[in-house]
Amino acid sequence: xxxxxxxxxxxxxxxxxxxxxxxxxxxxxxxxxxxxxxxxxxxxxxxxxxxxxxxxxxxxxxxxxxxxxxxxxxxxxxxxxxxxxxxxxxxxxxxxxxxxxxxxxxxxxxxxxxxxxxxxxxxxxxxxxxxxxxxxxxxxxxxxxxxxxxxxxxxxxxxxxxxxxxxxxxxxxxxxxxxxxxxxxxxxxxxxxxxxxxxxxxxxxxxxxxxxxxxxxxxxxxxxxxxxxxxxxxxxxxxxxxxxxxxxxxxxxxxxxxxxxxxxxxxxxxxxxxxxxxxxxxxxxxxxxxxxxxxxxxxxxxxxxxxxxxxxxxxxxxxxxxxxxxxxxxxxxxxxxxxxxxxxxxxxxxxxxxxxxxxxxxxxxxxxxxxxxxxxxxxxxxxxxxxxxxxxxxxxxxxxxxxxxxxxxxxxxxxxxxxxxxxxxxxxxxxxxxxxxxxxxxxxxxxxxxxxxxxxxxxxxxxxxxxxxxxxxxxxx
Numbered sequence: 001x002x003x004x005x006x007x008x009x010x011x012x013x014x015x016x017x018x019x020x021x022x023x024x025x026x027x028x029x030x031x032x033x034x035x036x037x038x039x040x041x042x043x044x045x046x047x048x049x050x051x052x053x054x055x056x057x058x059x060x061x062x063x064x065x066x067x068x069x070x071x072x073x074x075x076x077x078x079x080x081x082x083x084x085x086x087x088x089x090x091x092x093x094x095x096x097x098x099x100x101x102x103x104x105x106x107x108x109x110x111x112x113x114x115x116x117x118x119x120x121x122x123x124x125x126x127x128x129x130x131x132x133x134x135x136x137x138x139x140x141x142x143x144x145x146x147x148x149x150x151x152x153x154x155x156x157x158x159x160x161x162x163x164x165x166x167x168x169x170x171x172x173x174x175x176x177x178x179x180x181x182x183x184x185x186x187x188x189x190x191x192x193x194x195x196x197x198x199x200x201x202x203x204x205x206x207x208x209x210x211x212x213x214x215x216x217x218x219x220x221x222x223x224x225x226x227x228x229x230x231x232x233x234x235x236x237x238x239x240x241x242x243x244x245x246x247x248x249x250x251x252x253x254x255x256x257x258x259x260x261x262x263x264x265x266x267x268x269x270x271x272x273x274x275x276x277x278x279x280x281x282x283x284x285x286x287x288x289x290x291x292x293x294x295x296x297x298x299x300x301x302x303x304x305x306x307x308x309x310x311x312x313x314x315x316x317x318x319x320x321x322x323x324x325x326x327x328x329x330x331x332x333x334x335x336x337x338x339x340x341x342x343x344x345x346x347x348x349x350x351x352x353x354x355x356x357x358x359x360x361x362x363x364x365x366x367x368x369x370x371x372x373x374x375x376x377x378x379x380x381x382x383x384x385x386x387x388x389x390x391x392x393x394x395x396x397x398x399x400x401x402x403x404x405x406x407x408x409x410x411x412x413x414x415x416x417x418x419x420x421x422x423x424x425x426x427x428x429x430x431x432x433x434x435x436x437x438x439x440x441x442x443x444x445x446x447x448x449x450x451x452x453x454x455x456x457x458x459x460x461x462x463x464x465x466x467x468x469x470x471x472x473x474x475x476x477x
Contacts, residue, residue, distance in 0.1 A: 040070035047079060056086045074104035074112075081115050085122075090188050094119035110136055110143070117149055124182070124189025126156040152185045163195060172199035190216055194225040198232065204304060206233045224254030228263070235263060238305045240271045266300045273299065274310065281317065290317045308338040315347050324351045342368055349384065358388035386464045396448035396461065404462075408453070415449040 047062035063080035070076065077100040084093035097119055101112035117132030130153040136146035159182035166174040179196035186192060193212050200209035213229040220226070231246030247264035250257050277292035293314040297307055311334035318327030331348035334341055349364035365381040397404050400414040420426070422441040427434055451457045 036069045037073075040066040040073065040076065043069060044076060044079065047083070051079070051083060051086075054086075056083050059083045060087065072103060074100040077103065078112060078115065081119075085115070085118065088122075088188060090119045090122040094123065110139055114143075114146060114149070117146075117153070121149065121153055121156065122186055122188050124156070124186040124191050126153045126160065126186070129153040130157070156182050156185050167195070167199070170202075172202045175199045176203070190220070190223065190225070194223075194229060197226075197229045201229060201232045201236060202302060204236070206237055209233050222253045224250040224257045224260065227253065228257060228260045231260065232263060235267050236303055236305060238303075238309065240267050240306070243267050266303075270296055270299050270303065270306060274306070274313075277310075277313065281313070286317050286320045290314060290321070293317065304337045308334040308341050308344065311337065312341065312344045312347055315344070315351075319347070319351055319354070324355045327351045340371070342371060346380075349380070353384060353387065356387075356391065358384060358391050362388050390464045394444065394447070396452055399444050399448040400452065406452075411449070411452050415445060415453075418445050 043062045043066035047059045047066060050056070050059035050062060060080060060083045063076055063083060066073070066076045067080065077096045081093045081096035081100060084090070084096060094116060097112055097116040101109065101116065113132045113135045117129045117136070120126075120129035120132060130150060133146045133150040133153060136143055137150065140146065159178045163175045163178040163182070166172075166178065176196055176199050179192045179199070182192050183189065183196070193216060197209045197212035200206075200212070209229055210233050213226040213233070216223050216226040217230070227246050227250035231243045231250065233243075234240075234246060235243035244264055244267050247260045247267065250260040251264070254260070273292055273296035277289050277296060280292065281289040293310050297310050297314070301307070311330045315327040315330035315334065318324070318330055328348055328351045331344045331351065334344035335348070338344070345364045345368050349361045349368070352358070352361035352364065361384040362381070365377065365384045369377045369381045397406070400406075400411060400418060402410055402414045406414070419442065422438050422445065424435065424439050424442060427438045430438070451461050
């Protein structure tokens with residue numbers, strides 16, 4: 001009652017006007033707080049309705065309005081965190097979960113730590129997630145959700161450990177497997193996605209790697225790791241200029257990105273050596289071209305596509321230097337790196353033709369023709385098949401010791417010289433074995449001269465026709 005009287009006295013005493021104002025201000029603030037709380041609760045109820053309908057975007061909007069109206073209420077942050085999780089915006093959800101716990105550690109303790117842990121886990125922060133779930137289990141040891149999530153966090157830590165170990169061993173397939181498993185539990189972890197994408201690129205699965213990196217860049221265009229992976233794919237697909245652009249952009253976003261720095265340096269060096277090699281090759285400086293292509297091959301063993309081209313180029317140089325075996329070896333190396341590389345098959349086939357290994361040449365030309373059925377490839381295959389057929393007959397040119405372009409006079413001279421050398425009368429005093437061998441050679445020379453001295457027979461022989469069949473057919477007419 002005295003308090004009331006006191007208040008009355010303040011109201012009637014003009015000297016106490018400042019106290020009346022302060023009291024009125026306090027009453028006004030309390031009234032505004034209750035009005036704000038009432039409005040905030042209305043927004044919260046509307047947010048809850050949209051959440052039930054799974055319209056999470058609208059639910060987010062109304063929970064945000066509730067927070068704006070009453071920013072000290074932990075439950076509003078908790079509700080918005082739950083909504084953000086449904087929208088897969090875990091980084092923002094993590095911030096709201098942490099705010100909720102700070103504002104009301106008692107009321108939000110279990111639910112808040114559980115949400116915080118889930119956000120950490122989805123973002124790939126398995127250690128932090130594990131700590132959150134452990135806090136929940138300390139409060140509620142039988143909380144089944146926390147128990148399961150704690151197991152998931154432990155599993156993610158193990159997948160990370162396995163991936164690191166396998167990456168060091170360069171077993172990239174196992175790394176991809178581990179990251180797929182980890183992403184099944186930490187679906188929005190950019191770090192896991194980047195590691196998977198990098199390994200896909202190193203395995204030559206460029207479209208898959210590009211797809212993963214592009215997904216990340218759509219959400220975060222400044223992500224240096226994703227820019228690096230995009231550049232790496234282009235680099236390994238021999239699009240070096242475009243690759244350098246991505247590496248430079250990655251370094252602009254993350255100046256300490258060492259992988260981008262190394263890849264950028266390798267890309268520039270590889271391009272320079274290859275172009276220098278091409279230049280001296282065009283100038284017919286084949287020794288220098290061979291050296292430059294060799295130096296380029298030593299820059300980055302992982303760049304399969306570019307190295308395949310370099311091996312093929314060096315194989316071409318080897319052929320120019322009249323080193324067919326070396327050329328064949330380089331073309332084979334190119335094919336091992338890229339078994340769809342038509343140019344390497346063609347180069348190797350030509351080398352086989354040059355050293356008269358026709359079966360190998362036919363095999364390579366068949367591979368080429370199966371891949372690209374062009375008239376030119378068909379002609380090359382037919383030519384190799386003909387040479388193979390011819391190689392299995394007696395080589396009359398070799399019997400007489402003349403080249404395939406020998407003139408009529410050269411053929412006659414060679415026959416006379418060899419006939420005298422192997423005539424049976426010349427070896428009448430030799431052993432029976434030697435006489436038999438020399439007689440055989442003399443007959444072969446007769447056969448060879450009969451064919452090569454007759455223009456029609458020689459033409460048919462050069463075209464690969466079977467002369468014995470022709471003779472039999474003529475005899476039957």
